[in-house]
Amino acid sequence: MIQFEVTVTVEGGLHARPAALLANHSAQSQSKITLTKGDKQVDGRSILGIMTLGVTQGDKLLISVEGEDEEKAALSLQQLFEQSFHR
Template identity: 40%
Template sequence: MERLVSIKNASGLHARPAGMFVKKAAEFKATVEVIAKGKTVNAKSIMGIMSLGLAKGDELTISAKGEDEETAVNTLVELIESGFGE
């Protein structure tokens, strides 16, 4: 399952929201990946997420495969759309 989402928070996916994202992704059994800027990274890897350098307005695709893939994708999209409380 995949969904496209845009970064909403002004400072982009810097250390704190990236950490929140990775921590949330790690709660799921599914394999979760983020696809952006022509790269695919493991959503459970802080270094992978940070390496994308995502800023406000950038689009990314969240992709998951596994038993809880739908919940994983929807939860992570909601987290991004919430702006990480910033």
């Protein structure tokens, strides 16, 4: 399992568009991806789940990736956050 923390730099936080991008990135992986903010934990493939976290700009998220392609998936997610969801 790989765990890492990210700071959300997207203006407006993880609203619909970035939540959809994050869920799509997560769905491309075979690994289980979990996002944690405070005491709330959601599946990284769920747009609705991501949005229910109420993540705003500046918030920190703990991302857990577990599975056969966890290294590749973790790197992809880290890059998504580093690029502030701009491809």
